[in-house]
Amino acid sequence: MKFKLRQLEAFQAVAQTGSVTRAAKTLGISQPATSRLLSDFSNSVAIELFQRKDGMLIPTSEARYLLSEVGRVFDSLRHLEELNRDLTDRTAGHLRIACLPGFASSHLPKLLAKFLQQRPGVNLTLEPDRPERILEWIIGEQYDCGITDGFTGHPAVEHIDIAIKTVCIFPRGHRLAKLEQISPMDLADEKIIHARKGSPFFNSLSQAFADHGVLLNSWVEVRQFSTACLMVAEGQGVSVVSALDADQFKSKNVQSRPFDPEISHWLSILRPVSGSRSLLSLDFVDTFLESLQPYIAETASR
Template sequence: MKFKLRQLEAFQATAKTGSVTRAAKSLGVSQPAVSRLLADFSTAIGFELFERKSGILTPTSEARYMLTEVSRVFESLDHLEDLRRDLKERTAGHLRIACLPGFATSHLPRVLTEFLDNRPGVTLTLEPDRPERILEWIIGQQYDCGITDGFSGHPATERTDISIKTVCILPKGHPLGAKDTISPKDLENEKMVHTRRDSPFNVALTQSFTQDGARMNSWIEVRQFTAACTIVGEGHGASIVSALDAAQYADRGIIIRPFSPNLEHKLSILRPLAGNRSLLVLDFIEAFQNSLKPFIAEAN
């Protein structure tokens, strides 16, 4: 048979209070409403639930067995309500984030810590890897969100691009530190630490030297801006890196100066196109984007 929650409520309240009148009060309805609910319930289940003894409705033996199981039904509904509230308030769920290695040890952990602090029921998987794997995971829906760069698009992903400002970093005490802005010409005699030669950002950087009538003196090729920061912070060379990464190394042996022309480093936040829409993931992406605001290039 199909149970009706209202009948179960009437049943439980009557057993608890010993009276139809008191059950009605506790349920916030009139006494005849409870009387009818109980009568209908008893007919539906096929046996009596109460008998009157000295004016008190006493549950039958069958009713006592039913009450135990009815309590379990309401407990499971209580759990459902707890979950509903957590989901509505986004305080429960699981986040799976794939990111470039540089992100796993810098800005992102701080953003995540703050994000999770307010969400005790939320758990996280954070997986650093190279861009190819990040894309692969997002396409396969193994991760909810990927943070990568140099990404040109894929039909199975939904992408949000963010342009991050870049800056020139020099060893502390470097003579060029006296200038307000560094031009490619200024760096003609500096040993340059730069990202992969064929990366879109490096191509743009090389072009900026050419357009300023200067030649970039290539020294070390690195895979991450954070590696470039570490090298320059040890007193050697110069580099153009994202303002985000430079900020993490501001007091680690480097000077930061604006670079002209303004080159932008393009980050991409990826989500699986076919994945289940998650409010929690959308919340996180918003929080992450907000955290990047100070580093976003103005031209956009």
């Protein structure tokens, strides 16, 4: 049994107006066309749809039952139209983001709050985890995008790489505050809080110390820059971290200075190569990249 949408419209219009003539005016078509649509629909359902009473077409009990279902069909179609409009306008949908833990507790909450405020129909999943897990999720198309570091490439993943400026951070009032910029030689006697050994950033930092003939005084090894910032805020040690993370702690007993030589922290935005790419996720990536502009290193090489 196949129905045409126009037949359902004619059936509903006749039921609401009690007249083929009035229904035709409502639909904006001729009376013969309306009669034909109604007849074809009646033949399809094989039931009597209307009885004439006092010059009006009155729906039969079977037709009234059908009308309630037809009403649901049109309600669903209106909902689909609204949803399509919202999706086109990027005001509805489900955005799934995987990120490093530091982003989930510092930079992203405020950014996403503003992003969602402009898109009241959008649902969000934000999942923090280690880089290896984020890559696994993106390859499996479980998330729309991932924010990670240390990414070296994968054929199932497209990526945008961003070099973020780094700074040396220290407790407020520390002797380093007298300097305009800080080099490894200035940190020779300091206890260093640093990224995990073997990570690309730690390797670059170690090389900078070695190039200056200075021993890196390893004190605490952390996975996230935010952890280093928290320890420095408590008056313990110094660290070299991304300017993005340092900025989150500038009001919490943490001061910073540029680090020389310049070392970049490389972030990567990952997306699956295959699968659909929602306009919503593209909007988020643009918004995220815009938020990073003050922290992007102008000249950087990996």
